[in-house]
Amino acid sequence: MTDNLQQRADAVMAHTYARYPLTLVKGEGTRLWDETGREYIDFISGIAVCSLGHSHPALAKAMAAQAAELVHVSNLFYTEPQVKLAEWLTARSFADKVFFCNSGAEANEAAIKLARRYGHQHKGADCHRIIAMEKSFHGRTMATLSATGQEKIREGFAPVLEGFDHVPYGDLTTLKKVITDQTCAIMLEPVQGEGGVRVPEAGYLEAVRRICDEMGLLLIFDEIQTGIGRTGTLFAYEHSGVRPHIMTLAKALGNGLPIGAMLAEDRVMASFTPGSHASTFGGTPLVTAGALAVLETLEKENLVQRCFETGQYFKKKLEGLLSLPVAKEVRGLGLLLGIELACEGTPLVKAMMEKGFIINCVQGNTLRFAPPFIITREEIDEMTETLAALLSGL
Ligand SMILES: *Cc1c(COP(=O)(O)O)cnc(C)c1O
Numbered sequence: 001m002t003d004n005l006q007q008r009a010d011a012v013m014a015h016t017y018a019r020y021p022l023t024l025v026k027g028e029g030t031r032l033w034d035e036t037g038r039e040y041i042d043f044i045s046g047i048a049v050c051s052l053g054h055s056h057p058a059l060a061k062a063m064a065a066q067a068a069e070l071v072h073v074s075n076l077f078y079t080e081p082q083v084k085l086a087e088w089l090t091a092r093s094f095a096d097k098v099f100f101c102n103s104g105a106e107a108n109e110a111a112i113k114l115a116r117r118y119g120h121q122h123k124g125a126d127c128h129r130i131i132a133m134e135k136s137f138h139g140r141t142m143a144t145l146s147a148t149g150q151e152k153i154r155e156g157f158a159p160v161l162e163g164f165d166h167v168p169y170g171d172l173t174t175l176k177k178v179i180t181d182q183t184c185a186i187m188l189e190p191v192q193g194e195g196g197v198r199v200p201e202a203g204y205l206e207a208v209r210r211i212c213d214e215m216g217l218l219l220i221f222d223e224i225q226t227g228i229g230r231t232g233t234l235f236a237y238e239h240s241g242v243r244p245h246i247m248t249l250a251k252a253l254g255n256g257l258p259i260g261a262m263l264a265e266d267r268v269m270a271s272f273t274p275g276s277h278a279s280t281f282g283g284t285p286l287v288t289a290g291a292l293a294v295l296e297t298l299e300k301e302n303l304v305q306r307c308f309e310t311g312q313y314f315k316k317k318l319e320g321l322l323s324l325p326v327a328k329e330v331r332g333l334g335l336l337l338g339i340e341l342a343c344e345g346t347p348l349v350k351a352m353m354e355k356g357f358i359i360n361c362v363q364g365n366t367l368r369f370a371p372p373f374i375i376t377r378e379e380i381d382e383m384t385e386t387l388a389a390l391l392s393g394l
Helices: 001-012 057-069 080-091 105-124 142-147 172-178 204-215 285-300 304-324 346-354 379-393
Strands: 024-028 032-033 039-042 097-101 128-131 164-167 183-186 220-223 248-251 259-266 327-333 335-341 360-362 364-370
Touching: 039 379, 057 220, 057 285, 080 097, 080 259, 080 285, 097 105, 097 220, 105 183, 105 220, 105 248, 105 259, 164 172, 172 183, 172 204, 172 285, 183 204, 204 220, 304 335, 304 379, 346 360, 346 379
Parallel strands: 128 164, 128 183, 183 220, 220 248
Antiparallel strands: 024 032, 032 039, 097 259, 248 259, 327 335, 335 364, 360 364
């Protein structure tokens, strides 16, 4: 049956993913099951998406109730769930206003458009350039792959969107050098996810914000991976206290529902006026009711605090592996953790899968972990012991 399904998939679906030979049919909490009934512990949560774990009853209940009431009417009308969700997010962040869309890339598209429009309005039509970081990841649409600081993601798609300058993450000297009168914004992830789980040095984000204030630039934080509790605070910017002018969210916001959001200060969001931007599906009653249930559960069950504490435990366990010669460095915050290896990571992901653990690899040599916030210390112990045994055998 498996072979059959996987062959059928290869026959009819675009080959945009190097999928593992694994067909998953069910999830509950931290566990996943394949079609043979084999159980796995999920240490990646659909790439930092299912923070509450799989099949959370609060989400299932909210979705079913809303689906029976009103699914979609377009943004030509007011609907209550999206207002409540925007109120929840603005009450707990620097932002005053929210634009809803369907994915991370779309949230970043909205941020890029807003920054350009703000630049045009405040400094003239030449002011449109955005400084982004090397090894960043902002998405796969034309604008967001142009913002992304990784050549491999742009390969074959030239000409990319003009107007992005890339500088090394953490390097203030180069950053200052590339700023011109045409620069409207600086865009970065407070912790780089796809780039290898990279936490900037203390003081870096503060310095970037100071530069933005001095030069009149907007600061855009892409919190698509780091946001909604993943680093142990609701938003990763809270660790440094450095507020952006614009922030993007997606991944964990809907625990698996397709939703993205672009948040901004009032005076910045004011550059969007009726007709400047839109999305047919953005913020439908169905997904916003689901996202609201996700956020209320996160708060009610105190899961962000749990993520922070479990993250500290997990990081120590990973640091314990550094005595092995193949392990080079442990990085990350909260439950967004990585261990850089002196070898290829993908064979280890496969070997761990055979042992019943779903983990992930970025940048070829860094194992990335982003389990649901309800992951237990026993599950962490089990996973790290299994990984240690595999790494010792290398
Ligand atoms: C995943 C991700 C994106 C892209 O989100 P999609 O929903 O896949 O479009 C953008 N930025 C960051 C930091 C991400 O982790």
